[in-house]
Amino acid sequence: MTPPVLLTLDAVGGVWRYAIDLARGLRALGRPVCFAGFGPAPDAAQRAEAEALGPLDWGPQALEWMARGPGDVAGAGDWLAEVADRRGAGLIQCNLPSQAADLPSGRPVLAVSHSCLASWFEAVRGSGVPGDMAWAHELTAAGLARADAVVAPSAAQAAALKRLYSGLNDLHVVHNASADAVPEVTRTETIVAAGRWWDEGKGGATLDAAAGRVDWPVLMLGATAGPNGARLDVQVADHRGALPHDAAARLIASAGIFVSPSLYEPFGLAVLEAARAGAPLVLSDIPTFRELWDDSALFFPPGDADALAATLTALARDPARRSALGAAAKTRAARYTLAAQARAMADIHDRVAAAAALTAAE
Secondary structure, three states: OOOOEEEEEOOOOHHHHHHHHHHHHHHHOOOOEEEEEOOOOOOHHHHHHHHOOOOEEEOOOOOHHHOOOHHHOOOHHHHHHHHHHHHOOOEEEEOOHHHHOOOOOOOOEEEEOOOOHHHHHHHHOOOOOOHHHHHHHHHHHHHHHHOOEEEEOOHHHHHHHHHHOOOOOOEEEOOOOOOOOOOOOOOOOOEEEEOOOOOHHHOHHHHHHHHOOOOOOEEEEOOOEOOOOOEOOOOOOEEEEOOOHHHHHHHHHOOOEEEEOOOOOOOOHHHHHHHHOOOOEEEEOOHHHHHHHOOOOEEEOOOOHHHHHHHHHHHHOOHHHHHHHHHHHHHHHOOOOHHHHHHHHHHHHHHHHHHHHHHHHO
16 A cells, blocks of 8 residues: 655645645545644644545644744654654655754655745845844755755746755755636626735735725735734725635635735745636736746736736726736646646655665665
């Protein structure tokens, strides 16, 4: 019997949806999974969703980006190794690379960099990681170096990893995907955006500043206060808060225009969900979005509220262009399927496991 892959996840960010969707894709290929979580505990619905796919264990350590210092994450590697032994896992996929930093040697490990402090500070602040966060950056570097292979969700994020870290082993790009059914809704004259707006890198302040200068209402979906104390005070846009996934998906699918003002985005799953529904896209001109959506979206300079307002206004007044852009986005979105993602990740799992077995036999 094929041993399960142990997938790490958390209950407060996009990694939850990534891990659950990937688990479904792997199981469709006949590959069992199990889960190991860190940080705030999942709610009953999340726990049931995960346990329908495989066993779920929850560790005592904090998430690195929510921790007060290295003591809050100490022992994560030993705990993961214990879970892997107990569940019979043949490979550990760490969806936060720092979790691999102190994993015992001899165990196959894949690290997936959904984001990282160093690339966030480079893109958002134009600086290196501040001294008081250096420990977290060092843990990420150690985890990436420990991993037998590293995956990034876009070539742009892979390029950032190459710039910012040394000693990377076997770096791959596997685009993210969405497995959700596209809601059947009527398109409305609304501009919709979704994100963790407390994160400065999501560009929420730019969108809020532009909101009062466009013809259509601007709906901002997502939390404005983060678990790390960061917050954004929305002044103009119609802030709908952190909605249940199904409710947010319906608003995204019904958008007359979907906008992402992010300064930093290693992939951008909400953009994909909007594109799958045929919503025309207006995106900040950052490397990730150019890579994924060039020729199927409109772009504006990151952080430029005036340019964003002008782009949104012109598109709101041009139904023919909206229709063409929506069709182009839907066509492009068909590239990013769960089946393709799962096959690519399964191939990397096999490669890592085979290399580890060969090393063990020498």
